[in-house]
Amino acid sequence: MPADNECDRRIKIGIRDRGSGNADLRPLIPDPQHNGEKMKKLTHFDEHGKAIMVDVSKKDETLREATACGSISMKPETFRLIMDKKISKGDVLGAARIAGIMGAKRTPDIIPLCHPIAITSVYVDFSPVKEKSRIDIRATVKIKGKTGVEMEAFTAVAVAALTIYDMCKAVDRGMTISDVHLKEKSGGKSGRFIWGKTTKPKK
Numbered sequence: 001m002p003a004d005n006e007c008d009r010r011i012k013i014g015i016r017d018r019g020s021g022n023a024d025l026r027p028l029i030p031d032p033q034h035n036g037e038k039m040k041k042l043t044h045f046d047e048h049g050k051a052i053m054v055d056v057s058k059k060d061e062t063l064r065e066a067t068a069c070g071s072i073s074m075k076p077e078t079f080r081l082i083m084d085k086k087i088s089k090g091d092v093l094g095a096a097r098i099a100g101i102m103g104a105k106r107t108p109d110i111i112p113l114c115h116p117i118a119i120t121s122v123y124v125d126f127s128p129v130k131e132k133s134r135i136d137i138r139a140t141v142k143i144k145g146k147t148g149v150e151m152e153a154f155t156a157v158a159v160a161a162l163t164i165y166d167m168c169k170a171v172d173r174g175m176t177i178s179d180v181h182l183k184e185k186s187g188g189k190s191g192r193f194i195w196g197k198t199t200k201p202k203k
Helices: 006-016 076-083 092-105 150-168
Strands: 028-030 039-041 062-073 121-129 134-145 176-186
Touching: 062 150, 076 121, 076 134, 076 150, 092 121, 092 134, 092 150, 121 150, 134 150, 150 176
Parallel strands: none
Antiparallel strands: 028 039, 062 134, 062 176, 121 134
């Protein structure tokens, strides 16, 4: 049996150390801003380990922004059909852009513990990479509110990619959606995050 990784080991230690009847049963995870030494509690669980929607009523309203990215790869001939707008269903990237925006607005309907929020802006864009027969997708969501918009940005990218697949699957069922990740976020108590490095909030 393979040895536990560091994250597994620390989660087990956290659970074992909370064995009393009044223990806080929220799962613990290492905090990447503290080299895995400080443990953070997952906020979507109460003290009994039950899933909850986080209470944001006491949070300050701030300008929050999140950008997510992802890619969809395909056959060269599929890529050419998209670029030449010769897919029988119509303008693939135009439809995918609208779908991504709609997806961001409907995020609370499919991610159960997300808050319904009044997002103020959704921007979805595509960067075709001809030599790799790949389309890179980027979505940026903004709000002035009490909670972040990372999940809305993720959903915009995922729905845009799925729409590209749906519109082109008749000619290429081997398309691959990959590398969906948070590129950057700002605002809120946790401060700014940039893919590949994290910046601690100012004190």
